[in-house]
Amino acid sequence: MPDNSDAIAALAEEYQQFRYRQSPMWAHMSGEYAHAGAFTDVSAAGEAETVRQAGEFAARARAISEDDLGEQDRLSREMLIWDATSTAETAALGDAELGADPIFGAQASVGMYLPKLGIPTPEVAEAMVDKLRGIATYFTDLADRHRDGIAAGRTPAAFAAADTIQQLDEWLTSPLAEDRLLNIAPTPEGVDRAALLARMQDVVADHVRPAVATYRAVLCDEVMPVAREDEQVGLLHVPGGEEAYATLTRFYTTTDLTPQEIHEIGLEQVADLERQYAELGPAAVGTDDVPTILAALRDDPKLHHTDGDEIVEASKRAMEKARGVMGDWFGRLPQSDCEVEPTTSGAIAYYFRPALDGSRGGVFFMNVSEPEGWGRYEIESTSYHEGIPGHHLQIAIAQELEGLPDFRKTAFVTAYSEGWGLYTERLADEMGLYGSPLDRMGMLAADSMRACRLVVDTGMHALGWSRQQAIDYLLANSEKSVGHATAEIDRYAVTPGQALSYMIGRLEILRIREAAQQRQGERFDIKAFHDVVLGSGALPLSVLAAHVARRLT
Template sequence: MNEELDRLAADYYDYRLRTTPTWAHMIGEYAYADRYEDVSRAGEDAAIAEARALAARAEAVDETGLDDGDRITRSMLVWDASSRAELLAGRTAELMANPIFGVQASLGVYVPKLAVPDAEVAEAMVAKFEGVAAHLDQVAERHREGVASGRTPADFAVRQTVQQLDAWLATPIGEDPMLGVQDPPAGVDAARWHERLLAVVQKQVRPAAERYRDVLRDEVAPHARPDERCGMTYLPDGDAVYAGLARFFTTTDRTPEEIHETGLRQVAALAEEYRDLGPQVVGTDDVPSVFAALRDDPAMHHTSGDEIVADSKTAMAKARAAMGDWFGRLPQSDCDVEATTSGAIAYYFAPPKDGSRGGVFFMNVADPEGWGRYEIENTSYHEGIPGHHLQLAIAAELDDVPEFRKRAFIAAYGEGWGLYTERLADEMGLYSTPLDRVGMLSADSMRACRLVVDTGMHALGWSRQQAVDYMLANSPMRAGHIGAEIDRYAVTPGQALSYMIGRLEIQRIRREAEARQGTAFDIKAFHDAVLDSGPMPLGLLDAHVTRRLP
């Protein structure tokens, strides 16, 4: 490897670990285990300046004589560093009231997964908890800055975040979700250590959470945007910030308006597929009737969280047995399924660097009846095998690329791959019944609708209710789930665009490789080309696959 690039890649990886220390801890990097995310304005300014400087250093590296791997590293450094700088420069920290992914909603999910492998990390956890208190105060201050500049969150996000903070503060201190930490290793006085953590939560974290709650309730809520104006377009600089978010999450230069039109076309194409499968599963090819049956028939829905996890494990076993026929390179680590009652409806955690556990994905079973029986298989293939587990575990196990490339998560690549594998699972013959194949269409409907409603709210000025109504009319999702989804898109603008745009691009790259290679095309070689150099933006992936499969 080019020595200059090697140093730069190491510097950039250190930057990523240092500025996102909880993510670093999750993946088994403990150098900054004593820190929690700094979202202060000063911290953000410093992170922007450092990212831009790193991107400039990468651009200055002469491409002459670089091999393919070094070219990818250089391009990845330029893209990732400059894109993250642009993302931070959008100052979306001023809009962080988030009932889905906010600190008050996520701590209970992440803290139990933070490994405590030695006494040094155990000691660092005390400082990390102190950092959580500082983070809460920083978030409150960023909201004050937002109010001063006319940039405020949506009303529903403020209200729900306040409700969650109230619920947290009302929880008995001994049951605080932050205290669900892993036990420290032998040699650490566990009782004393837990007492110290509890003291930090009681004396620092909870008072900071109370201060944050008060700022949201008393200073932000009176200025929050109503549901009719929940999109970014209603902020002073919202259109420019949202266009930047669309570029970041899709890794393309498509405008929000172009993405909106793509979504409309995908929704129309899916209607034809429902007409084809409808008679086999619900006895009609009338699309609204198909949706109504999938949405409302109790027999189509689960009633038990244990059953949801068991069915997911069964689906994973089928995929695990078949993956060798479709992939040349397979992950060394396995993947398991666990139940949760918080966070997104399903999500995946990659194996940490030290191998202390395998990959795991979570099925949110807080509302078992909200899960259609037809949704389990496609969700399992997306989150586990052959979806995120193969993509992320294989990347983490690469030994010939820099660490920052192994651990990058580029939404259009990662979520595009997850959605691509839902369709791939159909090619692999993994869906058990026509009803399970309808689950694949249902997931596609959600992702296609996302292109329409995310851009609708944030670029075209749709109200929250307009977005809900569109998804009700064009997907079989239940009203409760649709409401939660729309809230998610409202508070994380642009992220939902990554899934379908990514899948469409990966499918296009595959079609072009098949056309170039004809009968010589090998699906294993294609999948290896996509996965065995780590994540990358879609334009770079296209060029990489073209070189690998000329």
């Protein structure tokens, strides 16, 4: 009979394969090609099977005794229980019924991800044809899920459905030969690329575009007449929405804080940032009047970029500064490097983890489609968050850890990862990385957005705020323009709870650090603290707190 340690290792490997099956695009992006021919399953049957299997994994993990388990095996057991339970709970919410999503929906994102999917062998090349068939099935199933939602009184927000329709129209009216799904990575020797693309184009014409047209028709003819208007944009106005938002709040923050408690924390953070703006304002923009400061950051053309290449170069300079002092603040550094690349699609900035097989390092993308939207003051704080010492250290180190199961190395714990990213924006200030008071003002501006998120996300989804009320609050308490504020609020509206993870995660990491400093006094070593926080992969915040307390006594 295997001992408990062997049982944990075996279950962890089985669970990782389950995760790959559930998220085949993520698996492919990570360099796992076993499911390269698959796409996300949003069918009702697939959702029910996810709930069942994830629940079974959680039960099996609980059934393994902690007796004789070492530290990392105990953490693996806790992570299995948390991750599988969270997967079951969130899958059971029926999110696909509200799945009109102009921010992260497949029609908005698949064209960005497809070129990043490696094609190392002829077998993976062949699988790309099947992947397109899976994309067609995805849109057909999503249309069915919307019909299920309508029957249950669960409908998307009207703005989300309307914006999605516009994106679908742009896709369907684009030339077939230039379809976004035909933009794939380089193919290996032995593959007739022209013949492969011809077959893929046939699948797009015969399967994908008809499925997309069907989905569009359902949104136009069936969803839009009953979609939720802007006054009812939050989950509170959906049957079961209050309970669903509570579940999502727990998942994204990994805490037991209620939406009302988080709302109050957000208000406190916004008030404290007003004081910080007033203190830094004279050196940065020549005034301590907060509305004037925010207006200058928002509207002064001298404080904004005009050239995409300049944005990327500024980010590269910031990353190089960070590389130069990493050894003073971290004992463990990743072997893989992080590059900065421009993009014209997707979020304003985002990070792609290195491939598991080492074929590609980390990549930090800066969206330069509208250079004027980038404040000069934003580049450094964004670079430290997304790149070094932010997401790159957190994610690349996790992937390179030895002796941990793969699911631990690649786990998604949003409060941990985004909390770390936001923590490193302030850590960069401690490290002396910001080049000017204006760059430090960018740190405050980034904090404002994350603090406002606590207020507006809970406001919409738990307190009944309208879309416009949320936009107005963000405009009044950040430097965001009307267009950017609207885009931010729309993101929070279609991904309830996710925006809470940043500031709640940062505050908890700071609390854990302060507790360690109080315990250790003069023995406290910031390098040791960071190594413990990053040295076991992503963890729920309560698990992280207990782990740090055991390590740094």
